[in-house]
Amino acid sequence: MKLATWNINSIRAREERLVTWLGQEKPDVLCLQETKVEDAGFPAAALKKAGYQVATFGQRSYNGVAIASTQPLAEVTRGFGDGVDDDEARVIAATTHGMRVVCVYVPNGQDLASDRYPYKLAWFQRLRAYLDRTAIPDQPLALCGDMNVAPDDRDVWSPEKWQGSTHCSPPERAALAEVAAFGLTDVFRRHHGDDKLYSWWDYRGVAFFRNQGLRIDLIYLTEPLVARCTACTIDRNARKGQDASDHAPVVAVIT
Secondary structure, eight states, X not given: OEEEEEEOSOTTTTXXXXXXXXXXXXXXXXXXXXXXXXXXXXXXXXXXXXTOEEEEEOOSXXXXXXXEESSOOXXXXXXXXXXXXXXXXXEEEEEETTEEEEEEEOOOOXXXXXXXXXXXXXXXXXXXXXXXXXXXXXXXXXXXXXXXXXXXXXXXXXXXXXXXXXXXXXXXHHHHHHHHTTTOEEHHHHHHTTOOOOSEEOSSTTTTTTTOEEOOEEEEEOHHHHTTEEEEEEOGGGGOSTTOOSBOOEEEEEO
16 A cells, blocks of 8 residues: 655646646555645546545645545544634544544744744644544554654755754754654654655755755654555655646555
């Protein structure tokens, strides 16, 4: 089974790219972020034609998450359900292929002086509380998405240049680590040791061609799935070409 995550950065702008990629890579489950479309505008028919059922949690022009699967999606939930007044579409969960899949698009944080930065840190706390409330670490669970944090310096092309910036600040990394402490393993890092490989490159300049990127798109698995995960890769080729998303898909293979 292939489990993938991809910040598509507008499903409308990249529908054709997505359908082509699905045909080539044939993931069994795909988590999407930054769909940037309300549910009614999501191209569910195109994905159905490609062999996928879809659950969406959309928002006009911003955010938006979705899960696509070759098998039925059960027990679909949207949002944290924690009573906090928050209208941003950033988390969706469903049960499929014998596992619970949680797809998230973590807030960017903008910069350390922005009010979006404490919002991001609080969001991570809500995510951990959500996992504590709704999941069990010894059950099959996948947490996938754009975490907007590079877990450590191996995940940054230049730690010196990014020091003290969002995505790399110690509080963000600590917040992400606290989520992982639920009982989750970053399976890409498990399979790639100290390799410096990235999933996001800035559109500006020639960052992609110089490989000046960050690894912020992550797949976390609980132990029952970690034991079955034989590989995890970043599809850098999907970032190439005109009108590509600034993120590349991450794909885990689970036997």
